[in-house]
Amino acid sequence: MNVTTLPKPPRVGLVSLGCPKALVDSERIMTKLRADGYDMSPDYAGADVVLVNTCGFLDSAKEESLEAIGEAIAENGRVVVTGCMGKEADVIRARFPQVLAVTGPQQYEEVVAAVHEAAPPIPNAFIDLVPEAGLKLTPRHYSYLKISEGCNHRCAFCIIPSIRGDLVSRRPDAILREAEKLVAAGTRELLVISQDTSAYGVDIRHKAWPWKGGEVRAHMTDLSRELGKLGAWVRLHYVYPYPHVDNVMPLMAEGLVLPYLDIPFQHASPKVLRAMRRPANDAKVLERIRTWRAQVPDLAIRSSFVVGFPGETEEDFVYLLAWLEQAQLDRVGAFKFEAVEGAPATSMDDQVPEDLKQERYEAVMTLSARISAEKLAAKVGSTIDVLIDRVDEHPPLDFEGRGTAEGGGGAPVAHSDAPHPDHHRAVGATGRSKADAPEIDGEVHLRDAGGLKPGDIVSVRVEDSDEHDLYGVPLETIAA
Numbered sequence: 001m002n003v004t005t006l007p008k009p010p011r012v013g014l015v016s017l018g019c020p021k022a023l024v025d026s027e028r029i030m031t032k033l034r035a036d037g038y039d040m041s042p043d044y045a046g047a048d049v050v051l052v053n054t055c056g057f058l059d060s061a062k063e064e065s066l067e068a069i070g071e072a073i074a075e076n077g078r079v080v081v082t083g084c085m086g087k088e089a090d091v092i093r094a095r096f097p098q099v100l101a102v103t104g105p106q107q108y109e110e111v112v113a114a115v116h117e118a119a120p121p122i123p124n125a126f127i128d129l130v131p132e133a134g135l136k137l138t139p140r141h142y143s144y145l146k147i148s149e150g151c152n153h154r155c156a157f158c159i160i161p162s163i164r165g166d167l168v169s170r171r172p173d174a175i176l177r178e179a180e181k182l183v184a185a186g187t188r189e190l191l192v193i194s195q196d197t198s199a200y201g202v203d204i205r206h207k208a209w210p211w212k213g214g215e216v217r218a219h220m221t222d223l224s225r226e227l228g229k230l231g232a233w234v235r236l237h238y239v240y241p242y243p244h245v246d247n248v249m250p251l252m253a254e255g256l257v258l259p260y261l262d263i264p265f266q267h268a269s270p271k272v273l274r275a276m277r278r279p280a281n282d283a284k285v286l287e288r289i290r291t292w293r294a295q296v297p298d299l300a301i302r303s304s305f306v307v308g309f310p311g312e313t314e315e316d317f318v319y320l321l322a323w324l325e326q327a328q329l330d331r332v333g334a335f336k337f338e339a340v341e342g343a344p345a346t347s348m349d350d351q352v353p354e355d356l357k358q359e360r361y362e363a364v365m366t367l368s369a370r371i372s373a374e375k376l377a378a379k380v381g382s383t384i385d386v387l388i389d390r391v392d393e394h395p396p397l398d399f400e401g402r403g404t405a406e407g408g409g410g411a412p413v414a415h416s417d418a419p420h421p422d423h424h425r426a427v428g429a430t431g432r433s434k435a436d437a438p439e440i441d442g443e444v445h446l447r448d449a450g451g452l453k454p455g456d457i458v459s460v461r462v463e464d465s466d467e468h469d470l471y472g473v474p475l476e477t478i479a480a
Contacts, residue, residue, distance in 0.1 A: 008039075008122075009037050009038055009039045009121070009122055010037075010038055010039070010048045010049070010119040010120070010121060010122065011038065011039045011040065011041040011046055011047050011048050011119075012030075012033055012038050012039070012040055012041060012047060012048070012049055012050070012051055012115060012119070013040075013041040013042075013043065013044055013046070013047030013049070013050040013051065013072070013076065014026060014029075014030065014040065014050070014051050014053070015050065015051070015052045015053065015068050015072060016053045016137060017052075017053060017054055017055045017061070017064060017065055017068060017083070018053070018054070018055030018057070018061065018083065018084065019055070019057075020144045020191070020193050020237070021144075021146060021193055021194070021195070022053055022055060022083055022084065022105075023137055023138070023144060024144045024145075024146040024193065025053060025082075025083070025105065025106065025108075026053045026137055027137055027138075027144075028108055029051070029053070029082070029108060029111055029112065030137070032108065032112050033112060033115060036112070036116070036121045037121045037122055038115070038119075038121060044072065044075035044076040045075070045076075047076055047078075048078065048118070048119035049076075049078045049079070049080060049100070049115055049118040049119045050072040050075075050076045050078065050079050050080070051079075051080050051081075051082065051111070051115060052065070052068050052069050052072050052079060052080070052081050052082070052083075053082050053083040054068070054069070054081060054082070054083035054084060054085035054086060055083065055084055055085065056083070056084035056085035056086075056087060056088065056159075057084065057158075057159065057160065057340070058338050058340055059338060059339070059340060059341070060338065061085075062085055062088075062091075065083070065085045066085075066092070066095060066096075069081055069092065069095075069096055069099065070095075070096065073096055073098060073099070077098070078100060078118055078119075079096070079098075079099050079100060080099070080100050080101045080102075080103075080111065080114045080115055080118060081099050081101070081102045081103070082102075082103045082104070082105070082107065082110075082111040082114075083104075083105055084104075084105045084164070086102050086103050086104040086105060086107070087104050087105070087162075089102040089104075100114065100117075100118045101114035101117070101118070105164055106149055106164065138438075139389065139454055139455075140185070140186045140187070140454070140455060141186060141187060141188045141189065141387065141388075141389075141454055141455030142187060142188065142189040142190075142191060142387070142438060143182045143187045143189070143190060143191065144191045144193050145175065145178065145179055145182070145190045145191065145192050145193065145227075146170070146193050146194060147169065147170055147175050147192060147193070147194050147197065147200050147223065148167055148168060148169040148170060148194040148195070148196075148197075148199075148200050149164055149165070149167075149168045149194075149195070150164045150165040150166045150167045150168050150195060151164065151166070151167055151195035151196050151199075152166055152167045152196070152199060152202070152203075153195075153196065153277075153278075154277055155266075155276055155277050155278055156275060156276050156277045156343065156344040156345040156348070157276060157306060157309065157337065157340070157343050157344075157345040158340075158343060159340055159341075159342045159343050160195060162342055164195065166203070167195070167196065167199055167202060167203045168203060169200050169201050169202070169203050169204050169218055171209055171218065172201075172209055172211070172216045172217065172218045172219075172222070172223050172226070173209040173210065173211050173216065175223065175227075176211060176216065176223075176226055176227065176230075179227055179230055179232075180230060182232075183230045183231060183232050186455060187232055188232055188233060188387055188455050188457065189232055189233040189234075189235060189387055190227060190230070190232050190233065190234050190235070191235045191237060191437065191438075192223075192224070192227070192234065192235065192236050192237060193237045193238060194237075194238055195238060196238060196240055197220055197236055197237060197238045197239050197240075198220055198239050198240040198241075198242045198244070198245060199240065199242075200218065200219065200220045200223065201217065201218030201219045201220070201223075204218050206218050206219045211226065219244075220236075220239075220244065220245075220248070221244060221247045221248060221251070224236065224248060224251055224256070224257050225251055225256060227256075227257075228251060228254075228255075228256025228257050229256065233258050233387065233434065234256070234257045234258060235257075235258045235260050235262075235437055236248070236257065236258075236260065236261060236262065237262040237437070238262060238264065239261050239262060239263050240263070240264070241263055241265075241285055241288065245261070245288075246288070246291070246292075248261075249292055249295040249296055249299075250295070252295075252296045252299065253295055253296055258434045259296045259298050259299045259300060259434060259435075260299070260300045260301075260302075260434060260435060260437070261292075261299065261300075261301050261302070262302050262303070262437065263301060263302075263303050264303060264304055265285070265303045265304075265305060266278055266304065266305060266306050267305060267306060267309065267312075267316075267320060268305075268319060268320045268323035268324070268327075269312070269315075269316035269317075269319045269320055271311075271316060272309055272311070272312050272316050272320075275309065275310070275311055275345075275348070276306075276309060276345070277344075285327075286323070286326055286327060289301065289327055298434075298435075300330040300331065300434070300435035300436075301327075301329050301330055301331075302329065302330060302331030302332070302333070302437070302440070302441060303329055303331075303332060303333070304332070304333040304334070304335060305320065305324075305332065305333070305334050305335070305364060306334075306335050306336075306337050307320075307334055307335070307336055307337065307357060307360040307361050307364055308336050308337040308352040308354075308356065308357030308360055308361070309337045309345065309352070310337070310345055310348035310349065310350050310351050310352065311348065311349070311350040312337075312352055312360075317360050317363075320364070321363065321364070321367060324364070324367055324368065324371070325367070325371075328371055328375070329368070329371070330372065330375055330435060331372065331435075331436075331440070331441050331442070332364070332365075332368035332371075332372075333440065334361050334364040334365055334368070335361075336354075336357040336358065336360075336361050337352065337357060339351075369467045369468075370467075372442075372467055372468060373465070373466065373467040376442070376465035376466070376467075376468075376469075376470055377465050379462050379465065379470060380462050380463065380464060380465055381461075381462065382461075382462050383459055383460065383461050383462070383475065384433050384434070384444070384459075384460055384462060384470075384472075385433065385434060385457055385458070385459060385460070386431040386432065386433055386444045386446070386457070386458050386459075386460045386472075386474075387431050387432050387433075387455070387456075387457050388429050388430075388431040388449075388452050388453065388454050388455065388456045388457070388458060389430055389431050389432060389438070389443075389454055390429065390430050390454055391427065391428075391429045391430075391449060391452055391453060391454065392427070392428045392429065392430070427448070427449045427450040427451075427452075428445065428446060428447055428449055429445075429446040429449035429452050429474075430443050430444070430445050430446070431443065431444050431446065431458070432444060433460075433470065442468040442469045442470065443468075443469050443470075444460060444462075444469065444470045444471070444472060445469060445470070445471050445472075446458075446460060446471075446472055446473060446474055447471075447472075447473055448473050448474070449474055452474065458474040458475070458476065459474070459475040459476040460472040460473065460474055460475065461473055461475055
């Protein structure tokens with residue numbers, strides 16, 4: 001009997017840095033390479049070539065990218081660079097002349113061609129296979145869904161448009177087909193991302209495409225409605241508070257879209273917002289938040305804020321703190337202004353001293369932690385849905401011998417009086433509520449979680465809370 005010996009496919013190592021949008025770029029590149037017959041290497045030693053997907057938003061991110069390139073060269077020697085910092089190929093080549101190729105963001109064909117040249121593929125029907133949903137860097141049960149590239153804003157602190165260009169929206173039918181494949185492959189949560197989700201379709205005049213016997217417009221509201229019909233959680237990120245965001249509230253009330261908005265407010269002081277070249281009607285925003293919450297009482301709003309922007313006075317900062325107190329946002333991230341080459345704000349007058357930036361950063365985070373703790377404490381005793389991210393068969397024990405969930409500062413989980421089998425007692429799990437996006441928000445830590453697996457959606461009775469996380473016990477599981 002003749003036995004065919006398959007050639008070993010070339011292997012690619014991948015280092016992916018930066019935001020979720022870059023992560024989606026990495027997934028697309030991986031999917032294409034896998035379809036071309038490549039294998040993925042989990043380490044430098046086993047890779048024929050290493051691909052580094054860089055971030056170039058801040059100087060600190062650029063330095064991290066350069067360090068990653070240096071490590072890849074030291075550990076492997078054959079390196080292809082892509083991503084946002086690829087725009088600065090001269091900087092990369094000056095420091096690392098031995099890199100094989102440098103390509104910019106979204107240049108999928110170019111980076112794949114560079115990998116082909118560095119480690120030519122071996123055509124073979126047995127190994128040119130890829131899952132229908134593509135290859136993913138996230139767990140099977142949640143997926144980022146990129147709906148557009150680029151941005152039409154020209155914020156004074158940002159260089160994204162110079163890196164990724166102006167807004168380019170994907171066709172809605174193409175997005176929905178991708179989402180269908182992801183859900184069919186096991187995705188329970190779709191995280192919609194772009195540079196400006198609210199602006200989706202503006203560049204193509206919200207044109208409609210045929211879909212399921214009807215039409216769907218290239219518009220955030222229409223797309224969200226159709227995504228909500230697929231049966232997965234739909235979470236909206238990077239939503240600018242344009243007027244039509246109001247039209248998403250009914251979709252949340254119907255359960256088609258998660259009651260969650262990620263809105264990059266960046267500041268509250270009208271003077272600072274004008275200097276940032278951003279919308280500056282803070283009073284109207286507060287009123288809209290109140291209106292949204294009246295329609296969707298469990299709406300969770302997360303945002304990010306920049307402190308120490310050039311010209312930010314003590315009065316501006318006090319204004320921001322007062323605004324945050326009124327807005328009662330559920331999740332808040334803060335960043336100290338960082339000068340970025342190419343951003344207009346870098347050359348502005350009245351730069352804020354670093355020690356003052358740090359002081360203001362700490363004040364914002366302290367206030368936000370208090371608000372978060374109060375809002376989470378109000379959920380104790382309620383029942384919420386939780387999407388399981390990981391299960392720990394042997395959670396650590398606290399001083400009373402009770403199982404504690406991983407994370408949350410080691411806070412003990414309240415013990416139930418009801419009897420449970422020993423093997424259930426020894427299992428903890430960690431997941432997220434509808435108010436929590438992966439990596440950036442809080443978590444829900446569970447005790448007595450035997451029988452659960454990642455991707456399950458479980459009803460949970462909340463028993464305790466801290467500044468960022470909830471603790472509880474599962475009641476009912478909807479299996480993945």
